[in-house]
Amino acid sequence: MSKLLSEEQVEQYKREGYVCPIRALTAEEADDFRKRMDALEASEPNLWGRSKIKPHLMMSWFNELIRHPKILDAVEDVLGPDILAWATGHFDKKPRDPGFVSWHQDATYWGLSEPSVVTAWVALTPSRRDNGCMRVIPGTHTAGQLPHKDTIDINNLLSRGQDVEVEVDEAKAVDLELQPGEISLHHTMLIHGSEPNHSDTRRLGITIRYIAAHVRQTSGFNDSATLVRGTDRYGHFLAEPQPTRDFDPPVVAFYNDIVGEIRRRKEAIATQAKSASA
Numbered sequence: 258m259s260k261l262l263s264e265e266q267v268e269q270y271k272r273e274g275y276v277c278p279i280r281a282l283t284a285e286e287a288d289d290f291r292k293r294m295d296a297l298e299a300s301e302p303n304l305w306g307r308s309k310i311k312p313h314l315m316m317s318w319f320n321e322l323i324r325h326p327k328i329l330d331a332v333e334d335v336l337g338p339d340i341l342a343w344a345t346g347h348f349d350k351k352p353r354d355p356g357f358v359s360w361h362q363d364a365t366y367w368g369l370s371e372p373s374v375v376t377a378w379v380a381l382t383p384s385r386r387d388n389g390c391m392r393v394i395p396g397t398h399t400a401g402q403l404p405h406k407d408t409i410d411i412n413n414l415l416s417r418g419q420d421v422e423v424e425v426d427e428a429k430a431v432d433l434e435l436q437p438g439e440i441s442l443h444h445t446m447l448i449h450g451s452e453p454n455h456s457d458t459r460r461l462g463i464t465i466r467y468i469a470a471h472v473r474q475t476s477g478f479n480d481s482a483t484l485v486r487g488t489d490r491y492g493h494f495l496a497e498p499q500p501t502r503d504f505d506p507p508v509v510a511f512y513n514d515i516v517g518e519i520r521r522r523k524e525a526i527a528t529q530a531k532s533a534s535a
Contacts, residue, residue, distance in 0.1 A: 260330035270335045270442060274398030275449075277433040277441035281327040281379070287438035291381040291461060293318040294347075297503060305347065310519055313345040313465075313483070314512045317500050320483075323465050328377050329486045331442060332467045336375050339470035339487035341494060343374075343480075346464045348414060350389045350454040356414045357389070357453050360425045363466070364402065364445040368476030368522070372398075373469035374445035380435035381461045388460040391441065391451050392430045398444040414451075435462075478518045481511075 259267060262276065270276045282290075297316060298304050308315040313323050322328075323342040332340055344367075350356050364372055384390040425448060433441045443449060445466075454460055467485075473493035474480040482494035489496075495515065500508040 259334045261327060262331055262334040267334055270444070273395035274444040274447035275393050275395065275431075275433065275441060276335075278435050278439040279331050279442065280438065281331060281377075281440045282325065282438035284436070284438045287379075287381050290318055290322055290463075291437075294381070294461075309346075310516050311345060311481075311497075311512065312347065313342065314497060314500060314508055315504055317503050317505075319345060319463070320500055322379065322463060323483065324485050328379070328440060328465070331440065332375055332377060333486060335442060336373065336467060336469050337487075339489065340485050341468050341470055341472075341482035341489065342465055342485045343468045343482040343494070344464075344466040348451075348460075348462045348464065350460040352388075352454060352457045352459060354389070354454040354460075358391075358414050358449075358451040360394075360448055360450040362397075362402065362446050362448055367445075368474055369445075369468065370473045370475050372445045373472050375467050376443050376445065377465045377467065378433070378435075378441045378443070379463040379465065380437055380439050381463060382437055382459050384433070384435040384460050384462055385456075385458075386432045386434065387454075388456040388458045389451050389454040390435065390460065391433045391443075391449055391462070393433060393443060394425060394429055394448040395431055397448040398446040401446065476522055478522050479515070480518070481515045 261281075262279065266276045266279075294316075297318070301307065305312070313319040323345060329340060348358075363376060364374065378391055435441060468482065470484070470487065470489045471491055473491070480494050481497045483497040483499070498508045498511055
């Protein structure tokens with residue numbers, strides 16, 4: 258029996274690669290998380306530069322969010338009972354923000370052994386078509402890993418500006434509109450993106466990448482993850498410490514070590530890509 262999703266929603270995820278909307282947080286909970294984030298931004302002007310990778314290790318509110326039982330109930334329905342929170346991020350489009358996300362698959366540069374990975378996109382403000390909600394191409398998760406190219410556009414919110422190198426039929430795109438506290442789930446291979454914010458309303462979303470415990474990192478470096486439900490019988494990832502406060506010193510030390518590993522891996526991949534195209 259499913260914990261949160263209906264049988265129809267579980268089948269939709271299998272068939273189309275996403276399910277939306279799912280009520281996971283109350284509107285009041287979403288507002289509280291947003292206020293805590295805004296307060297931390299006000300006191301730490303370089304908050305997201307300092308915490309760009311795995312921000313759940315640096316911020317106590319973020320670490321609470323990845324453990325939210327309703328989010329985990331939904332994730333368990335599509336991923337199984339043993340769940341690690343592996344990566345996190347935030348996508349904040351202010352009013353009239355030109356930022357966009359090109360059509361891409363999440364898993365392209367992640368180096369994970371298999372696509373037993375689901376992203377929970379958590380809305381902390383309304384996310385609509387006019388303010389740049391996420392858009393997906395249903396069913397594309399079944400096509401496997403597709404080729405991507407790196408692009409240069411200062412308004413592309415992706416770190417590499419990655420763009421899938423296949424023709425995308427945008428007439429098939431579905432807008433994943435959400436209210437604060439609602440989430441969407443999407444498969445790591447699903448083609449998705451988003452457009453700029455053409456409205457006067459902020460669009461703030463948090464991404465949490467959950468993986469099944471048996472998944473491993475294949476890129477040859479020490480990666481880390483947080484066990485958030487069930488049991489980790491495999492130990493493929495370094496166990497992440499849980500912060501007791503924002504920028505908890507022992508956790509910051511762990512963060513600096515693991516992020517250094519991740520950045521060295523990214524530099525190696527970029528060097529290999531340049532060599533291949535030379």
